[in-house]
Amino acid sequence: MKISWPHMGSLEFVMGSVFEEMGVDYVLPPPNSQRTLELGARYGPEFACFPLKTTLGNFIEAIENGADTLIMVAGKGPCRFGYYAETQRRILEDAGYEFQMVPLEFEPSKIPGTLRRLNRLKQGRSWLSLYRAIKFALTKAHLIDRLEQQALHQRHMDRERGATTAAMKRCYEMVWDAGTYSALSRVEEDAFDHLRSVPSMECDEVKIGIVGEFYLVLEPFFNLNVEEQLGDLGAYVERNIYLTDWLRPSGERPVLGYHEHDSEHLATPYLTHRVGGEGIFSVGDTVLYQRLGFDGVVQLMPFTCMPETIAKSILPEVSRALGIPVLSVVIDEMTGRAGVATRLEAFTDLARSRRRMRGRETDLTLQPAF
């Protein structure tokens, strides 16, 4: 059995760590590329969500590299995420690929089935070893999230463009190589030192928050490296979801320091109930960013995403009411990097000029006062 899963930001470090710890064979799909997108768009239905196509491309490339067991998380609620695994299974089988699809569902009623599938995946290893492997991988994920957050907060001050990004690459390697908790705590100190030692300079800063559909927020290749682009434009950037937030069903957001109920509460004047996916959080977190003194918000949404389309229709009202500029970026296989770069540049300039007009210093920490 050769297991694989789709890329999504730093997810490969978590999943890879689990299977390494367990000594179970796995295959990483090749890094996301134009080919991944072309494969997904060729086999995926035209009006399917963009992430369905990109992850379908990952699966095809993983099978080409020898994978025969594909893991896909299945979601819940009024959103198409819950159908990805089944839709992709049918598409791949119709295309003649041989594999088994393993959907992992975490709704209470689906837990017994998920445990049976996990039992197959662990291939005779004990439940205790699986538990330990997941716990260790989550510890790594939490460290990676905090390092990524540090990178978002400092990239705009790089004396040499790309220096923070290069330092982050080294940090990923350091975290990946750590095989024990004690090694990981040493790495934590070294990695933060490494990241903070990037030569910096003063700059005309502007604060931009990112909201949107989780996959697109977390997956840099397919969001056209929006965070990096904003950082290079001189923006201190925060995103409203990190990998460990997404992995945590409790709704805690330990990296950001608040619970998703707080975001729902802030969204209430504009949207009173969940609409699937991250729709309500895109609204609530925009309000939160405004309260925290951010100068603008970028919403990332995949083409045809239902929850984000609802949020997109509400955000102009939030923007008018609170006086915070919001830019909605819709991404699909036809989206060009140059067009997005131009819009981000214009948006950052607008946000910066508003900041100058406001002329007030804002708190750079994301510690909400609800």
Ligand code: SF4
């Ligand atoms: S959140 Fe949006 S993109 Fe993701 S599955 Fe739901 S509708 Fe599709």
